[in-house]
Amino acid sequence: MSERIRIAHLSDTHLGYRALNKADPDTGRNQRSVDVDRAFERTIDDILTRRVDAVIHGGDVFHHARPTWQSMRHFIRQMRRVERAGIPTLVIAGNHDTPRIRTGGSAYSVIELALSDVRFVAEYTDTHETDLFRHLDLHVHAIPHGALTNPDPVLSQVAPDRRNILVCHGMVPGILAPGIHSEPGEQQLTGALLDPAFDYIALGHYHVFTQAAGKAWYSGSTERFGWGDHDANPGYAIVTMGAPGEPVAVEHIEIPARPMINLQPVNGRNLRARDIADAVIAQLTTLGSPHAMTRVELRDVDRATRREAESLLGRETGPLAFSFTLAAERTAFMPGVEQHLGREGVADLHTLFTEFVALRTGEHFNEEFAQLFLERGGRALVDAALAQEAPTPEEDNVG
Numbered sequence: 001m002s003e004r005i006r007i008a009h010l011s012d013t014h015l016g017y018r019a020l021n022k023a024d025p026d027t028g029r030n031q032r033s034v035d036v037d038r039a040f041e042r043t044i045d046d047i048l049t050r051r052v053d054a055v056i057h058g059g060d061v062f063h064h065a066r067p068t069w070q071s072m073r074h075f076i077r078q079m080r081r082v083e084r085a086g087i088p089t090l091v092i093a094g095n096h097d098t099p100r101i102r103t104g105g106s107a108y109s110v111i112e113l114a115l116s117d118v119r120f121v122a123e124y125t126d127t128h129e130t131d132l133f134r135h136l137d138l139h140v141h142a143i144p145h146g147a148l149t150n151p152d153p154v155l156s157q158v159a160p161d162r163r164n165i166l167v168c169h170g171m172v173p174g175i176l177a178p179g180i181h182s183e184p185g186e187q188q189l190t191g192a193l194l195d196p197a198f199d200y201i202a203l204g205h206y207h208v209f210t211q212a213a214g215k216a217w218y219s220g221s222t223e224r225f226g227w228g229d230h231d232a233n234p235g236y237a238i239v240t241m242g243a244p245g246e247p248v249a250v251e252h253i254e255i256p257a258r259p260m261i262n263l264q265p266v267n268g269r270n271l272r273a274r275d276i277a278d279a280v281i282a283q284l285t286t287l288g289s290p291h292a293m294t295r296v297e298l299r300d301v302d303r304a305t306r307r308e309a310e311s312l313l314g315r316e317t318g319p320l321a322f323s324f325t326l327a328a329e330r331t332a333f334m335p336g337v338e339q340h341l342g343r344e345g346v347a348d349l350h351t352l353f354t355e356f357v358a359l360r361t362g363e364h365f366n367e368e369f370a371q372l373f374l375e376r377g378g379r380a381l382v383d384a385a386l387a388q389e390a391p392t393p394e395e396d397n398v399g
Contacts, residue, residue: 058204
């Protein structure tokens with residue numbers, strides 16, 4: 001057995017993601033799609049400089065279960081570089097790249113024909129992989145998202161006298177802050193699954209590099225996707241392993257990505273829309289980051305003034321930031337909605353829906369029904385936003 005091995009653990013590359021209706025000047029494609037492609041390419045660039053012994057992808061390679069030709073082509077082109085370097089690689093499917101209908105088939109069934117040396121685990125069963133990593137004395141128990149949706153729970157297992165890694169895609173309870181509700185289709189990872197007998201547990205789904213449990217780590221995403229990822233530092237993890245049972249060393253490797261900046265909140269009490277807009281523009285001017293995605297929260301502003309200020313800022317912030325948005329008004333009725341506010345249009349819908357229910361609570365709805373209605377309605381709005389993002393043949397265009 002070799003004394004030490006180094007493994008690149010990446011996840012949540014979300015190729016095919018698009019947002020903000022802006023065009024890349026060189027290609028004409030959606031700029032955020034191009035950003036995501038470049039982040040993945042930079043990640044592979046970096047991995048190839050570090051002389052790793054293996055690569056593991058923890059799921060959500062793609063943002064959609066039916067990725068575009070452009071997304072698949074980019075993924076194949078980058079992974080062929082890893083193949084040519086002779087680095088054994090295993091990829092599992094996450095919730096975004098697993099079809100909701102089991103009989104629909106997986107894009108990976110086609111991709112694996114182009115990447116014959118890469119091991120894909122993307123259906124509804126788990127796999128114990130040893131052959132691919134036999135020269136490393138490494139056993140990998142790969143559990144894709146689909147296997148976690150089966151009625152019978154998956155039981156994780158280690159192999160004796162080997163280094164053991166578990167790779168799966170889901171949420172460890174307690175990671176999200178109180179009040180943040182889960183993403184549609186998300187699977188919870190139980191303590192029984194995260195067996196401490198593994199030397200390392202490679203997780204995907206949560207976009208912030210985090211030690212989720214004793215030996216379980218999220219590598220984080222390679223780019224940011226909406227304002228729920230504001231605290232993420234895009235990148236991946238390098239895992240250094242010794243003999244079986246020895247502690248592993250985990251290092252986070254940051255990858256350059258488009259900045260995402262929350263400005264200081266602006267209190268608009270007794271201010272005109274023009275004054276509010278000027279206060280925001282002053283912050284953006286001082287910031288001096290025209291390539292950043294930016295957002296500001298307006299406090300104590302009535303709806304009419306807010307809309308007028310938003311209109312002014314929409315016309316005047318273009319040279320000062322790549323994008324600018326107003327954070328949705330916070331309410332007591334919709335805990336956790338902020339993780340989805342990066343989706344265009346969802347914030348206003350949540351605000352209107354919350355106001356609708358609040359006006360009817362007491363006279364038409366009792367408190368218990370109102371709370372349940374808000375919770376389920378909020379999730380339905382997020383589901384609708386996800387469905388609206390379903391890919392089309394022109395997905396990489398601006399619109």
